[in-house]
Amino acid sequence: MAALLSVSDLHVSFQTYAGKVYAVNGMTFDIQPGEIFGLVGESGCGKSVTSLAILRILPGHGRITRGEIAFDGRDLTQLSEREMQPIRGRQIAMIFQDPSTSLNPVFSVGNQITRIIRHHMGYSSQAANQRALELFSKVALPDPKRIFTTYPHELSGGMQQRVMIALALASGARLLIADEPTTALDVTIQDQILELLVELRQREGLSILLITHNLGVVAETCDKVGVAYAGKIVEIGPTSWVLHQRQHPYTEGLLAALPSPRQKGQDLLSIPGSVPDGLSVIPGCPFHLRCPHVMEVCRHSEPGMAAAAGSVDDQHRVSCYLYSSEVVR
Numbered sequence: 351m352a353a354l355l356s357v358s359d360l361h362v363s364f365q366t367y368a369g370k371v372y373a374v375n376g377m378t379f380d381i382q383p384g385e386i387f388g389l390v391g392e393s394g395c396g397k398s399v400t401s402l403a404i405l406r407i408l409p410g411h412g413r414i415t416r417g418e419i420a421f422d423g424r425d426l427t428q429l430s431e432r433e434m435q436p437i438r439g440r441q442i443a444m445i446f447q448d449p450s451t452s453l454n455p456v457f458s459v460g461n462q463i464t465r466i467i468r469h470h471m472g473y474s475s476q477a478a479n480q481r482a483l484e485l486f487s488k489v490a491l492p493d494p495k496r497i498f499t500t501y502p503h504e505l506s507g508g509m510q511q512r513v514m515i516a517l518a519l520a521s522g523a524r525l526l527i528a529d530e531p532t533t534a535l536d537v538t539i540q541d542q543i544l545e546l547l548v549e550l551r552q553r554e555g556l557s558i559l560l561i562t563h564n565l566g567v568v569a570e571t572c573d574k575v576g577v578a579y580a581g582k583i584v585e586i587g588p589t590s591w592v593l594h595q596r597q598h599p600y601t602e603g604l605l606a607a608l609p610s611p612r613q614k615g616q617d618l619l620s621i622p623g624s625v626p627d628g629l630s631v632i633p634g635c636p637f638h639l640r641c642p643h644v645m646e647v648c649r650h651s652e653p654g655m656a657a658a659a660g661s662v663d664d665q666h667r668v669s670c671y672l673y674s675s676e677v678v679r
C-alpha cells in the first residue's frame with residue numbers, strides 16, 4: 351500500500367540571535383492510510399517542529415533545508431503558499447494540547463463548524479446544520495443540539511477537544527496531526543479522547559500522527575511508533591515490537607522513566623543529562639553523551655538505520671552501533 355504521508359530526511363533549522371538552531375535533523379517515517387503513528391521523545395526532540403513543517407506553518411525564521419514531505423504523492427516542500435492552502439485543513443487537520451486557544455471565543459461552536467462545512471463542502475445552511483449535529487454525535491458529544499448553541503468557554507476541556515476533532519472531520523481531512531492532544535486533560539478524559547481517535551481511525555479510515563512524550567499513550571493507541579531524539583528517529587516499528595523488544599538505549603531510558611504501579615511512592619527514573627539544544631551539531635550518535643552503553647565509535651561516527659534483530663520484513667529498525675554487525679566492540 352502506498353503511504354499517505356512519507357517524510358524523508360527532513361531537516362529544519364531556525365535562525366536565532368543565539369545562532370542557528372538545528373531542530374530537525376533527518377526525520378524519516380511513513381504513515382499508511384488508516385494508521386495511527388506515534389512520534390515520541392523528550393521535550394525539544396523536534397516533534398512539534400516536524401508537524402509544523404508538514405503543514406508548512408513554521409515561524410518566519412524557520413526553514414526546511416533538506417528532505418521531502420510526500421503527501422498523497424506530492425512533495426509538500428515544493429508547493430507554493432497558494433498550493434498549500436487547500437491542503438491545510440481540508441486534507442491535513444491539526445489539533446493541539448490546549449483546544450481553547452484554537453476555538454474562536456466569540457462564535458458559538460455550531461457557527462464555527464457550519465462555516466467550515468459550508469466552505470469546504472459547499473452545503474446549504476440547513477444541510478450544514480444537519481451535518482454539524484451528525485459530526486457532534488460522531489465525536490460522542492452529549493446533546494448535540496445544545497452543544498451547537500454553546501460558546502467554547504461553556505464547554506469542558508475534553509468537550510472542546512471533541513469539538514476540535516469534529517472540526518477536523520468537517521473539513522474531510524484524511525490526516526489528523528494531534529500534538530499532545532490529551533496532555534492538558536484529566537486522566538479519565540484523556541482515555542476517552544484516545545479511544546475516540548482509535549474509533550475514528552476504524553470508522554472513518556483517518557490517518558493520525560499522534561505526537562506525545564508518553565509511551566503509555568502510544569501503547570494504548572498507536573499501530574506504529576517512532577522514537578525521536580535530537581530531531582531524528584532512532585528506533586521505529588510496530589508498537590508492540592518497539593515497546594517489548596526495544597533495542598535503542600534511548601527507548602530503554604524512556605521506558606524506564608514510565609511510572610508503573612509498582613513504583614508508587616518512589617522517584618521516577620529519568621535519563622541522566624538533557625536533550626541537546628540544537629545550537630551545535632553533535633558528532634557521532636546524537637545520544638552518545640547520555641548513553642550508558644557508549645562505545646568509542648559512537649563518539650565520531652553516526653550509526654545508520656538498520657533492521658533490528660529478529661525484525662519481520664525489516665519493519666523494526668534501529669540506529670545504534672550496539673546492534674550493528676559491522677562494528678567490532
Ligand SMILES: Nc1ncnc2c1ncn2[C@@H]1O[C@H](COP(=O)(O)OP(=O)(O)OP(=O)(O)O)[C@@H](O)[C@H]1O
Nearest residue numbers: 364371373392393394395396397398399409627628
Ligand atoms: N520558533 C522557534 N525558534 C527557535 N527554535 C525553535 C523554535 N521552535 C522550536 N525550536 C527548537 O527546535 C527544537 C525542537 O523543538 P520542538 O518544539 O519541535 O520540540 P518537541 O519535541 O515538540 O518538544 P515538546 O515535547 O516540549 O513539545 C528545540 O531545540 C527548540 O528549542
Ligand SMILES: [Mg+2]
Nearest residue numbers: 397398399529
Ligand atoms: Mg512539542
